[in-house]
Amino acid sequence: MSQGVIGENSEVIFHFSIKLSDGSAADSTKVHNKPAKLRMGDGSLTANFEKCLLGLSAGDSKSFELAPEDAFGQPNPDNIYYVDRSKFGVDTPAEVGNIIAFTQPDGTELPGLVRDVQGDSVTIDFNHPLAGQRLTFEVDIVEVTA
Structure with a gap:
């Protein structure tokens, strides 16, 4: 397993959970034990979400809150x-x-x-059901490759 630190071009495998402002769970990759995989900067996450991941390593966990604009946007x-x-x-x-x-x-x-x-x-x-909401993301970094 790679022990790299997440940088601007890293490929990251991670688990995440999304919690609503009332603390209830909206989604989690842990339910089916299928972590998410992404390449930093590929556009699949907002810039502020990516900033929250920068510097983390495999084994790290972090919780952060994102405004609607940085998560699923405002309802259109x-x-x-x-x-x-x-x-x-x-x-x-x-x-x-x-x-x-x-x-x-x-x-x-x-x-x-x-x-x-x-x-x-x-x-x-047809808006995303979580559009317009402040959300708390909890991430557990599984693997980082450069």
């Missing part, structure tokens, strides 16, 4: 859509709180949260 009003209720069926009922996968033109699926149902109009929110 352009990601709110109004869909006709007739598009929903028994398998995908238009009920507030349901998360429904919508197939995109390219064939990929995008999950949307039913926010509101008014008559024949269903409000679907």
